[in-house]
Amino acid sequence: MTYLVGVTLLWAFSFSLIGVYLAGQVDSYFAVLTRIVLATLVFLPFLKWRNVRPALAAKLMTVGALQLGIMYVFYYKSFLLLSVPEVLIFTIFTPVYVTLIYDLLNKRFSPGFLLAAVGAVVGAAIIRYDNLSEDYLLGFLVVQGANLCFAMGQVGYKVIMEQERADLPQHTVFGLFYMGALVVGVISFLIWGGNKYPTTSTQWGVLLWLGAVASGAGYFLWNKGATLVNAGTLAVMNNALIPAGLVVNLLIWNRAADMPRLLIGSGVMFVALYIAERYFRNRALPAAS
Numbered sequence: 001m002t003y004l005v006g007v008t009l010l011w012a013f014s015f016s017l018i019g020v021y022l023a024g025q026v027d028s029y030f031a032v033l034t035r036i037v038l039a040t041l042v043f044l045p046f047l048k049w050r051n052v053r054p055a056l057a058a059k060l061m062t063v064g065a066l067q068l069g070i071m072y073v074f075y076y077k078s079f080l081l082l083s084v085p086e087v088l089i090f091t092i093f094t095p096v097y098v099t100l101i102y103d104l105l106n107k108r109f110s111p112g113f114l115l116a117a118v119g120a121v122v123g124a125a126i127i128r129y130d131n132l133s134e135d136y137l138l139g140f141l142v143v144q145g146a147n148l149c150f151a152m153g154q155v156g157y158k159v160i161m162e163q164e165r166a167d168l169p170q171h172t173v174f175g176l177f178y179m180g181a182l183v184v185g186v187i188s189f190l191i192w193g194g195n196k197y198p199t200t201s202t203q204w205g206v207l208l209w210l211g212a213v214a215s216g217a218g219y220f221l222w223n224k225g226a227t228l229v230n231a232g233t234l235a236v237m238n239n240a241l242i243p244a245g246l247v248v249n250l251l252i253w254n255r256a257a258d259m260p261r262l263l264i265g266s267g268v269m270f271v272a273l274y275i276a277e278r279y280f281r282n283r284a285l286p287a288a289s
Helices: 002-011 014-022 028-046 054-078 084-105 111-127 134-163 175-192 201-226 231-237 241-252 259-288
Strands: none
Touching: 002 014, 002 201, 002 231, 014 028, 014 084, 014 201, 014 241, 028 054, 028 175, 028 201, 054 134, 054 175, 054 201, 084 134, 084 231, 084 259, 111 259, 134 201, 134 231, 175 201
16 A cells, blocks of 8 residues: 555646646657656666566566556647646546456456446536537547556556566566557657657656656556555555645646536545445455455
């Protein structure tokens, strides 16, 4: 739990840094590629090839391509369509995806989680129900793409590590995670990249922080933390970032927001997730006893 809490505090600033200093000012594909390159450089020195079987390498690269590479492509695009608070609120779906994917891997179905997902959709509509612009709806879907990739990645990594030997030092193989993401980053930039590069030291500094620290250290610590908790705790911790990120955005950058509607819509979605968490606990009790 300590790893997950620490990364939550670290990532709380990332949303606002991207929304304030990079979105619309720096090409999103360049920003994605830069972050992944920096994160890869952080972990390459730790990579021990003797600990890597071909099958393990392929799995870790696939997880990295999903959770970091493809997720970032969706994630950065969302800031061009939505405000920072909206991006934060719409990440509330991730815990539901985590539990549903975990159910899928265990070949079972939990209708309570589906009900929670519907409730989350209702909450999202409340936030902007009177002004559902084309950008808003598209942005909502783009964030869901990011949420799904992030959920599949962390659940996939958790399952992979559960199948590996217990004494495997995770930091000695995690470089492959970033190498998988790097493949996506390079291809995306070559196909869709533009020519809007950082022009100020602040923008370069933000990219350096996001790449080396938020991505480099953050994703390793988050995924390592995911292997140390159960799926229910992992799902719930995915939502801790939302209030933390909103506080940072509203207090430090003082971004305007329709607070009553934001709070009501967020409340509906949190109730939906509370239902999902209670369903998870109730279902787990018979097996635990």
